[in-house]
Amino acid sequence: MGALDGKIAVVTGGTSGIGEGVAKAFVLEGAKVVITGRREEEGRALEKQIGVRFVRADVAIEADVRAMVDKTVEWFGRVDCLVNNAGIPSPMTSITEIDVATIDQILAVNVRGVVLGIKHAAPVMIxxxxxxxxxxxxxxxxxxxISAHIYSASKGAVQALTRSAAAELGEKGIRVNCISPGAIVTGIFGKNAGLEGSKADRATGVVKERFATIQPIPRAGLPDDIAQAAVFLASDGSGFVNGQDIVVDGGMTSVTRGWSAIVAGRAEMARLIKEAATTL
Known part of the structure; x- marks a missing residue:
């Protein structure tokens, strides 16, 4: 018997990385899962591989998010869990060099996408x-x-939104929580280095090696580390947990490093990823 038997879950950004890991863990725990993303080929492949349903959606577009929820209800009649995972990185540039287009793009996906997900899933849950x-x-x-300025701002907004939405929706029986990952091995770092999505997902060896040394636990974080925290928050075992941010980072936030060290480290990792990508 799984922790999520009978539950219906939607995972945005579910075609790779943390989202894919969450979807796999949810299926193993007995949930019916709908994943969304912009990469249809990867989504259709996962339908066959792990038994999920796929809906092509861009979370920055409200019509896509509405359709994502509507399709889930059409298929399964309810939505028990929404994992707002879809997100994009931003380049590690100086605050003096950030362009407005980057600000708008990051906030549209990382913040507006989360707001829209809650907006359209909440009525079903209510x-x-x-x-x-x-x-x-x-x-x-x-x-x-730790990361780029606008990306950091977007994730701070997600944490604040979590608390705010939890205050309202908790009164209606809906829990809203956040998971804050540390250094997790995903393709997002390859994308930041300029690689195309599917190629970035395959160029994770360098990331895993680099991330093994930046927190007290001497290994890189993996998508399943986040997935197991998500299983807990989606399950009835977390029925009294609301408005919380669970940090899953191997102790990374207990260590202090400066901006210059992080920028230099990211630049070196991007160089190594590009170098490794030539062999893919």
């Missing part, structure tokens, strides 16, 4: 008098000097 919303934040929203 009618059920139950539900769990899990937003994926980042340690970059907690500590300075």
């Amino acid at each position: 009618s059920q008098r139950s539900g769990s919303v899990i937003n994926i934040g980042s340690v970059a929203g907690i500590r300075g000097g």
Whole structure:
């Protein structure tokens, strides 16, 4: 018997990385899962591989998010859990060099996408008098000097939105929580280095090696580390947990590093990723 038997879950950004890991863990725990993303080929492949349903959606577009929820209800009649995972990185540039287009793009996906997900899933959950919303934040929203400025700002907004939405929706039987990952091995770092999505997902060896040394636990974080926290928050075992940010970072936020060290480290990792990508 799984922790999520009979539950219906939607995972945005579910075609790779943390979202894919969450979807796999949810299926193993007995949930019916709908994943969304912009990469249809990867989504259709996962339908066959792990038994999920796929809906092509861009979370920055309200019509896509509405359709994502409507399709889930059409298929399964309810939504028990929404994992707002879809997100994009921003380049590690000086605050003096950030362009407005980058600001708008990051906030549209990382913040507006989360707001829209809650907006359209909440009415279904309110009618059920139950539900769990899990937003994926980042340690970059907690500590300075970990990631790019606009990305950090977007994740700080997600953490604040979690608390605010939890205050309203908790009264209606819906829990809203956040998971803030630390250094997790995903393709997002390859994308930041300029690689195309599917190629970035395959160029994770360098990331895993680099991330093994930046927190007290001497290994890189993996998508399943976040997925197991998500299973807890989606399950009835977390029925009294609301408005919280669970940090899953191997102790990363207990260590202090400066902005310059992080920028230099990211630049070196991007160089190594590009070098490794030539062999893919």
